[in-house]
């Protein structure tokens with residue numbers, strides 16, 4: 001935009017990001033790294049809306065959203081990028097439009113599709129190379145397990161969040177550093193537990209918003225400063241008690257998913 005490159009910011013961008021560039025521990029180089037970054041967000045719902053909005057406002061240069069769902073009335077309680085007039089439209093396309101309205105200095109692209117093993121390489125590399133970070137913002141265990149396998153196969157760092165009821169979890173796996181994977185932590189999807197979703201178990205509006213923004217907070221540090229605050233850690237958030245805990249984990253040497261991927 002306005003003839004700038006990835007190595008400089010226009011005056012309007014400097015003004016827009018002024019409070020962030022002023023921040024102790026953040027600087028122009030960090031802001032430029034954000035501008036050069038490409039992320040893919042899988043799921044433009046309760047987590048994907050707040051995560052993508054914060055990352056767009058903060059200046060992540062290229063954001064791709066993948067979701068094959070349409071906006072429904074029951075989504076409006078927590079899916080913060082949508083309003084009543086959007087019902088019936090594609091979540092991915094509407095979210096991308098809204099992000100571009102919020103920050104015209106970034107490129108936001110919506111893909112109305114469902115990510116799978118078969119289309120992953122094509123959808124994730126839509127002309128701009130593979131992304132720097134993959135954000136899992138989906139709402140069920142089986143899909144998260146599948147995205148974990150895609151992250152390992154393509155060696156893309158995976159920032160995986162989940163939110164249900166009044167609780168949430170967050171982790172950031174780095175395949176290149178063999179930090180372990182989603183499967184090391186949670187095992188294979190079972191018929192009993194993996195059927196719990198927001199649709200059948202309920203979720204408080206604030207749970208997804210908090211977890212989406214904790215996810216954005218982690219992504220900003222990772223993309224801007226090269227720092228993984230969740231290395232070897234699983235963050236657990238409980239909205240009822242207002243407590244947040246960090247659980248340490250190690251890669252599972254017997255993990256059938258990441259053990260053979262290196």
Ligand SMILES: [Zn+2]
Nearest residue numbers: 181184255258
């Ligand atoms: Zn593993």
